[in-house]
Amino acid sequence: MRYLTLLFLISCGWAQTVKNAADPRAGLCPGVLAAIYGTNLAPMTEASDYVPRPVTLGGIRVRVTDSAKQTRLAPLSYASPDQINFEIPEDSALGPATVAIENPRHPVSVRIEIEKIAPALFAADRSGIAAATAVRVIFPSLDKTPVSVYECRGAQCRLTPMSQQIDSTIYISLFGTGIRGVSTLADVTVNIGGRQVTPTYAGSQLDSPGEQRIDFPLPRDLHGELTASVTIDGITSNAVRLRVE
Numbered sequence: 001m002r003y004l005t006l007l008f009l010i011s012c013g014w015a016q017t018v019k020n021a022a023d024p025r026a027g028l029c030p031g032v033l034a035a036i037y038g039t040n041l042a043p044m045t046e047a048s049d050y051v052p053r054p055v056t057l058g059g060i061r062v063r064v065t066d067s068a069k070q071t072r073l074a075p076l077s078y079a080s081p082d083q084i085n086f087e088i089p090e091d092s093a094l095g096p097a098t099v100a101i102e103n104p105r106h107p108v109s110v111r112i113e114i115e116k117i118a119p120a121l122f123a124a125d126r127s128g129i130a131a132a133t134a135v136r137v138i139f140p141s142l143d144k145t146p147v148s149v150y151e152c153r154g155a156q157c158r159l160t161p162m163s164q165q166i167d168s169t170i171y172i173s174l175f176g177t178g179i180r181g182v183s184t185l186a187d188v189t190v191n192i193g194g195r196q197v198t199p200t201y202a203g204s205q206l207d208s209p210g211e212q213r214i215d216f217p218l219p220r221d222l223h224g225e226l227t228a229s230v231t232i233d234g235i236t237s238n239a240v241r242l243r244v245e
Contacts, residue, residue, distance in 0.1 A: 016036075016037060016038050016110075017036070017037065017110065018034050018035070018036050018099050018110050018112050019034065019035055019036075019037075020032060020033070020034060020118055020120045020177065020178060021033040021034055021035045021085060021120075021177060022120035022121055022122045022123075022176055022177050022178070022238070023120035023121070023237065023238040025238065026118050026119065026120035026178060026237065026238065027113070027115040027118035027178070028088060028112055028113065028114055028115065028118055028178075029088070029114060029115045029116060029117050029118040029178050029180060030088055030089065030090050030091065030092045030094075030114065030180065031087065031088065031089075031090045031178075031180050031210055032087070032088050032118050032177050032178040032180075032210060033077075033085065033086075033087055033177040033178075033210035033211060034085075034086055034087070034088055035083060035084065035085045035086070036083065036084045036086075036099070036101070036110065037082060037083050038082060038083075038108070039081065039082055040081055040103070040105065040106040041060070041079070041080070041081055041082060041083065041084050041101060041103065041106075041108065042057075042058035042059055042060045042079040042080055042081055042084060042101075042103060043058070043059040043060070043081070043103065043104065043105060044058050044059050044079075044080075044081075045058060045079065045080040045081070046058040046059075046078075046079055046080075047077065047078045047079075048076065048077055048078075049077070051206075051207060051209060052075060052209065053075030053076055053077055053087065053209055054075070054076055055073040055074065055075060055076060056076070057076040057077075057078070057079040058076075058078075058079025058080060058084075059079070059103070059104065060076075060079055060084070060101055060102055060103045061073060061074075061076075061101075061102040062074040062076060062084065062086050062099060062100070062101055062102070063099075063100045063102065064088055064089055064092055064097055064098070064099055064100075065097060065098045065100065066092040066093040066094075066095070066097045066114060067093045067094065067095030067096055067097060067114070068093040070091075070092075070093065072089040072091065072092065073089075074086040074087060074088065074089055074099075075087045075089075075209060075210075084101065087209055087210040088114065092114050093114070094114050094115065094116060095113070095114060096111065096112075096113055096114075097111070097112050097113070097114050098110070098111055098112070099111075099112055116181065116233070117178060117179070117180055117181060117232055117233060117235055118177075118178030118235075119176060119178050119179045119230050119231075119232050119235055119236070119237040120176050120177055120178050120237050120238055121174055121175070121176040121228075121229065121230060121237050121238055121239075121240045122175045122176055122177075122211075122240075123238075123240050123241075124150055124152060124157045125152070125155070125156075125157040127157070127241070128227075128238075128239065128240050128241045129150050129157050129158070129159055129240065129241050130149060130150070130174060130228060130240035130241055130242050131174075131175055131240070132149045132150075132172055132173055132174050132175065132240070132242065133146070133149060133172075133173045134146070134147035134148075134149050134162060134170050134171065134172045134173065134218075135147060135170070135171050135173075136165070136168045136169070136170050136171075137168055137169050137170075137171060138167060138168045139167055139168060139169075147162050147170055148160040148162075149162065149172070149242065159225070159241060159242065159243040160243070161243045161244065161245040162218070162242070162243065162244050162245070163244075163245050164218070164220055164222075164223065164244060164245070166220075169217050169218070169220065170217070170218040170244075171200070171215055171216065171217055171218070172215070172216060172217075172218055172228075172242070173213050173214065173215050174190070174213070174214045174216075174228060174230065174240070175205075175211060175212070175213055175214075176211070176212055176213075176214065176230065176237060177210055177211055177212060178212075179202060179212040179214065179230065179232060179237075180212070181233075182202050182203065182232065185198055185199055185200070185201075185202060186198065187232060187233065188202045188214065188230060188231070188232050189230070189231045189232075190214060190216045190228060190229075190230055191228065191229045191230070191231060191236070191239075192216075192218070192219075192222065192226055192227070192228040192229075192242070193219070193222040193224075193226040193227070193228075195219055195222065197216045197217065197219065198216070199214050199215055199216040200215045200216060200217065201213065201214070201215040202214045202215075202230075214230055218244065222244055223244050223245060224243070224244065225241060225242070225243050226241070226242045226243070226244060227239040227240065227241055227242075228240055228241075228242055
């Protein structure tokens with residue numbers, strides 16, 4: 001799955017800010033995928049897609065000290081001199097916290113605020129194309145066929161129109177982070193094309209810690225370029241783009 005990690009870089013110092021990896025305007029919460037941008041953050045570049053994620057990568061470790069004064073090592077997926085991707089530990093208490101980078105040459109700490117939830121959706125590029133997948137369920141056989149949502153050539157991506165058909169329903173999967181504590185699907189709403197849809201699934205990706213997936217049926221009467229977002233407990237994520245014909 002291709003998605004773009006969007007972050008802000010603020011000048012001065014070695015580590016400038018910690019942001020939600022899917023949307024820099026979203027908050028941070030336990031279990032969220034987060035990232036730090038700066039300079040001299042790690043002595044080398046290293047990535048890992050192993051599960052569970054390592055706590056040492058690129059010659060550094062990241063510790064999160066929460067409002068209860070509990071310190072935990074953060075799982076890491078990427079480390080480089082100018083960027084670190086990590087997961088805020090699931091058991092972190094809400095409120096003010098400190099993220100400390102254990103770098104043998106340039107130790108750094110950054111203050112953050114940990115919230116209950118912080119929903120954000122991943123985009124495939126900076127134009128907001130949804131980093132989504134889709135499948136068509138054909139009736140009455142219930143056969144499933146994949147549906148293309150977008151395609152990319154290098155850094156350039158474009159939406160692929162999804163075709164509505166009378167004998168089938170398209171189910172879309174959006175990918176995000178900060179979507180947690182969902183006790184029932186009634187707590188989650190997908191907003192698409194001015195409509196509100198209850199998802200069929202909203203939960204974790206076992207092979208991608210910190211990432212969640214939201215599945216929902218595409219209403220058959222929606223067409224054109226649409227925006228989609230997710231609302232949980234009154235907090236709405238960023239919007240991503242889809243196209244339906």
